[in-house]
Amino acid sequence: MPDAIIIISTILSVFSLCLFISERNKRLKLKKQIDTPLLESANSEASEIINRASIKAQTILGKSVQTEMKLEEVQATQAKALQEAMEKRFEAAFKEYLEYLNATREKANQVLTQKTQTVFERFEQNLSDFLIQTQQKSTYTIDLEMQAARNLIDTYKRQQLNLIDEHIIAVLERTLSIVLAKKLSLEDQVDLINEALEKAKTEKFII
């Protein structure tokens, strides 16, 4: 049953579509028949308008070419005047610049000469000071060295003299020791001991 409904509805749809298409074609034919004279008149009007516009455009174009030529002429005149003015200005500036350069050069020469003189004078003074200082330092160093050498000699001399003194005393003691060992009698030695003991007693060494 549902299949029958589908088939019937499909048939109805196809039929409706065919009817719609035929109706549309009829209406298009009818409309075409009505519009044809209107279109022709519109076309002629449009062509006329276009022709007029074209003539007007050419006129305008001719005028603009003339204007352009005039403008170019004015522009060339102005450019030439401007160039001449620029050249004059440039020449004046260049001349002024050259003068400025010359003046500056002269001034620089003067300053340079003066500075060079000052530098040389200062260098001479510094060199002189340096030489004097070097001489003083050298003298001072030599003096120090001389003093150190003198001190060294003095020390050595003193040491040698002390050594000689030591030897003198040693020789004296040795000589006395040899001589007195032979010459000093027992009585004399005992007398010396007793003398020492008396001295110790007086000094209260033995308490």
Place this chain on the structure above:
Amino acid sequence: MFPKLVSQTYTISDLEQKLQFLKLYLKLQFFGGENKNNNKFRSEDLIWLESMPADFLKGITAENLEKTFEQLETQVKTLKSLAILVPAELPPKTIAEITNKLRKDYGPNFFIEIKIDPNLIAGCALVWNGSLRDYSLKAKIDEMRPEILAIFKSWR
């Protein structure tokens, strides 16, 4: 006994040696039995013992021997001596004379020690209680060193 022992002894080392000899001698006499041979002692010690008075060892018996010598040794340790440094040896007689003279001044228990120092040249140096006092010729030379050197320098 101690004063008699001291009277003929002048140095502490001599005193200690004599005490040692006496102790051994008396031990031999008391405990030696039949074998009392004195040959092992030095002849000078035996001569010294004979020179001592007869009552020198009186009162010492076998019973109190050890105690008596202990007391003597303790007494010796308390003694002080004067060290005399001399350049050459002195004969015992001279040492005795010097000591006796000192004992007159400082009492009977005064001892000396003789030490030899050849560097002293002549005279002597004394040491008492660890202090030295030099009375020698060497000390005199050291004291007069500047004057002596000045004399030598004047000869140059």
